[in-house]
Amino acid sequence: MMLALAGGSLAALCILVVIGFPIIVALVASVFIFLSISGGWSLALPQQTLTGVSDYILVTLPLFILAGGIMNNGGIAKRLFDFAVALVGWMRGGLAHVDVVTSVLFGGMIGTSVADLAGTGSVTIPHLKKHGYPGPFAAAVTATSSGIGVLIPPSSPMILYSAVTGTSLGALFLAGVVPGLLMGGMMMGVISYLAPRRGWGTAGPFVPAEVWRTGKRAVLPLGLPAFILISLISGVCTPSEAGAFALAYAFILSKFVYRSITWSELRKVTVDGVIMTGEVLIVVGFSTALGWALSQAKVPMVLADGLQTLFPFEGQTLKLLVLLLLALVAGMVLDPLIPMIMPVLLPSLIAMQVDLVHFGVLIVVTVVIGQITPPVAIAILVSAKIAREDVVHVFRANMPFFWGMVAFLILLTAFPWLSTGLPSLMAE
Numbered sequence: 001m002m003l004a005l006a007g008g009s010l011a012a013l014c015i016l017v018v019i020g021f022p023i024i025v026a027l028v029a030s031v032f033i034f035l036s037i038s039g040g041w042s043l044a045l046p047q048q049t050l051t052g053v054s055d056y057i058l059v060t061l062p063l064f065i066l067a068g069g070i071m072n073n074g075g076i077a078k079r080l081f082d083f084a085v086a087l088v089g090w091m092r093g094g095l096a097h098v099d100v101v102t103s104v105l106f107g108g109m110i111g112t113s114v115a116d117l118a119g120t121g122s123v124t125i126p127h128l129k130k131h132g133y134p135g136p137f138a139a140a141v142t143a144t145s146s147g148i149g150v151l152i153p154p155s156s157p158m159i160l161y162s163a164v165t166g167t168s169l170g171a172l173f174l175a176g177v178v179p180g181l182l183m184g185g186m187m188m189g190v191i192s193y194l195a196p197r198r199g200w201g202t203a204g205p206f207v208p209a210e211v212w213r214t215g216k217r218a219v220l221p222l223g224l225p226a227f228i229l230i231s232l233i234s235g236v237c238t239p240s241e242a243g244a245f246a247l248a249y250a251f252i253l254s255k256f257v258y259r260s261i262t263w264s265e266l267r268k269v270t271v272d273g274v275i276m277t278g279e280v281l282i283v284v285g286f287s288t289a290l291g292w293a294l295s296q297a298k299v300p301m302v303l304a305d306g307l308q309t310l311f312p313f314e315g316q317t318l319k320l321l322v323l324l325l326l327a328l329v330a331g332m333v334l335d336p337l338i339p340m341i342m343p344v345l346l347p348s349l350i351a352m353q354v355d356l357v358h359f360g361v362l363i364v365v366t367v368v369i370g371q372i373t374p375p376v377a378i379a380i381l382v383s384a385k386i387a388r389e390d391v392v393h394v395f396r397a398n399m400p401f402f403w404g405m406v407a408f409l410i411l412l413t414a415f416p417w418l419s420t421g422l423p424s425l426m427a428e
Helices: 002-018 023-038 041-053 056-073 076-088 094-110 113-130 135-150 156-165 169-175 177-198 208-234 239-257 263-296 299-310 316-331 338-351 356-370 378-387 391-397 399-414 417-427
Strands: none
Touching: 041 263, 056 156, 056 208, 056 239, 056 263, 076 094, 076 113, 076 208, 094 113, 094 135, 094 177, 094 208, 113 135, 113 378, 135 156, 135 177, 135 356, 135 378, 135 391, 135 399, 156 169, 156 338, 156 356, 169 177, 169 208, 169 239, 169 356, 169 417, 177 356, 177 399, 177 417, 208 239, 316 338, 316 356, 316 399, 338 356, 356 399, 356 417, 378 391, 391 399, 399 417
16 A cells, blocks of 8 residues: 555656656655655654755755855856866867866856856857857757766765765765766767867967966966865865855955956845755755655665566676666656655665765766756756757757766766775775
8 A cells, every 4th residue: 555655656746747847846746645645744744854954964055056156157167268278279179178178177166067057158158159169069068068067076966965865975075076077088088089070170279378377367266176175185174164165265256356246146146046945955855755755665675676676687786777777767857866866766775785975976977967868958958048059959969978978877887986986095
């Protein structure tokens, strides 16, 4: 009875999302369906919802969201774009490489891929189109490169993962550094392969003096991600303290140093940040309640047994890939994915004795792939809107990067030390 009811609740969630209901409405409705029919909603719903949002680590979420919003609206992307042009513009396909490097630099401050898209896409996409790159390709490379920002700290998905699983946020932030840089390298490798075949040239010669000039203009913005990494490695700050510093740094830099944001813009950024934080916390709270309900109905156990029956693999890598495939399918329609899927997957991961830091990086990469995969593909939709290009054409232009991301996920799954090496080194 309970298992059937849980299945019905999940089916209701999926149906409501597919037919166009907001994810928050669909999630709340599915939780109410399960807990009200089962008779346990009056006590369990408020308890489990409050449990989901009471984790202290969630304090970092609004701090980094607001800091990223201020940096995004403070004209920081153009400084980093100019620095990236000086660094890698001399390569074949130079401006496409610049797009990726800009996302590496800028994404490390923002921590959300959509915010990275808004910040860098408005700068990089027009430059790419102006210099002869096809519009769909310009939108595609920007959409995928924006995912680098959720791997290099700070990272909103990793904050949510830490809150749901109890994994150390500092370890997760460190674990994302090497994969984030590798993802950038993978994308630049795809561009290097495409550039001579499509006749893309350079953005200009390498000029050390220009690197020095643009680097001086970018040094203060780059101080933010550098401080976050150094503070976490040295133990000087906790993640929440680093978030508070990031907010103060972004405010002072944008308002008083560069004077690139007005009080009215600051008010709008604050309101947007509060709304975004509220939406995410509602999803986290009700996802926790739904996860508890599914656990009571033994859905994770049934899922684990079913996967073992359908995919009777002995190796942990293959089992992880199956779980990630399940998460990817869910990520095609659910956003945010992590608080929705992790309560279901966590018991299976614990039973398999999976390193949760390693899986944290894997699920974040899965989130990135989900954001460029139909039917929702929010990153593709946003970049296509910025570029004013047809979404279908952007999907097609993005296929080399999509398959590169799939291969990248398999590589990270097969070699856990790519994720866990830096946290382990810092813990010694």
